[in-house]
Amino acid sequence: xxxxxxxxxxxxxxxxxxxxxxxxxxxxxxxxxxxxxxxxxxxxxxxxxxxxxxxxxxxxxxxxxxxxxxxxxxxxxxxxxxxxxxxxxxxxxxxxxxxxxxxxxxxxxxx
Amino acid sequence: xxxxxxxxxxxxxxxxxxxxxxxxxxxxxxxxxxxxxxxxxxxxxxxxxxxxxxxxxxxxxxxxxxxxxxxxxxxxxxxxxxxxxxxxxxxxxxxxxxxxxxxxxxxxxxxxxx
Numbered sequence: 001x002x003x004x005x006x007x008x009x010x011x012x013x014x015x016x017x018x019x020x021x022x023x024x025x026x027x028x029x030x031x032x033x034x035x036x037x038x039x040x041x042x043x044x045x046x047x048x049x050x051x052x053x054x055x056x057x058x059x060x061x062x063x064x065x066x067x068x069x070x071x072x073x074x075x076x077x078x079x080x081x082x083x084x085x086x087x088x089x090x091x092x093x094x095x096x097x098x099x100x101x102x103x104x105x106x107x108x109x110x111x
Numbered sequence: 112x113x114x115x116x117x118x119x120x121x122x123x124x125x126x127x128x129x130x131x132x133x134x135x136x137x138x139x140x141x142x143x144x145x146x147x148x149x150x151x152x153x154x155x156x157x158x159x160x161x162x163x164x165x166x167x168x169x170x171x172x173x174x175x176x177x178x179x180x181x182x183x184x185x186x187x188x189x190x191x192x193x194x195x196x197x198x199x200x201x202x203x204x205x206x207x208x209x210x211x212x213x214x215x216x217x218x219x220x221x222x223x224x225x
Contacts, residue, residue, distance in 0.1 A: 043219050044154065098156060099156070102153065
């Protein structure tokens with residue numbers, strides 16, 4: 001079963017920051033939060049991941065609450081090409097290396 | 112650029128006719144995965160290889176098999192495709208056994224069963 005909960009869809013204006021929330025209230029102490037996105041008819045693309053500290057890379061920022069029960073992915077300046085399904089994923093820390101996928105958020109960037 | 116390649120992008124087969132999907136990678140990753148993704152759903156892991164060790168998910172039907180002849184190539188065999196097997200099949204790779212290691216996905220093969 002999925003360990004994350006995300007809103008099914010969101011809109012964001014082009015050029016504005018897109019903030020995508022994710023709840024993972026049952027996350028364990030050694031489980032990482034990963035974000036992937038999937039543009040229509042393409043394979044998923046890694047965005048960012050974190051354990052408990054906030055993370056930033058060239059694509060996005062990840063803000064994880066202190067209790068680790070939720071996180072927010074921030075795309076600072078959304079473009080039309082950021083329209084995609086965004087998956088918040090808990091990475092199970094065992095030998096199976098599984099990604100436990102949630103249902104994802106369909107993010108639509110509007111001009 | 113190093114990448115994960117899946118061919119063909121679209122595959123049409125007939126009900127009950129065996130079909131093989133292929134995946135290759137230039138990343139030299141030792142873990143390779145096969146996912147099934149149905150319309151408007153998240154990817155579902157079917158199985159993965161850690162080097163030559165095959166790891167099947169408990170709920171993967173016996174109809175699905177896999178082969179990994181070497182580090183670079185991995186195949187998904189569907190012995191008797193049913194209409195319910197029509198889906199996007201995604202191949203992914205990752206580096207050995209690091210918890211934080213990301214998975215790199217190919218573009219997928221969309222399978223249509225007639």
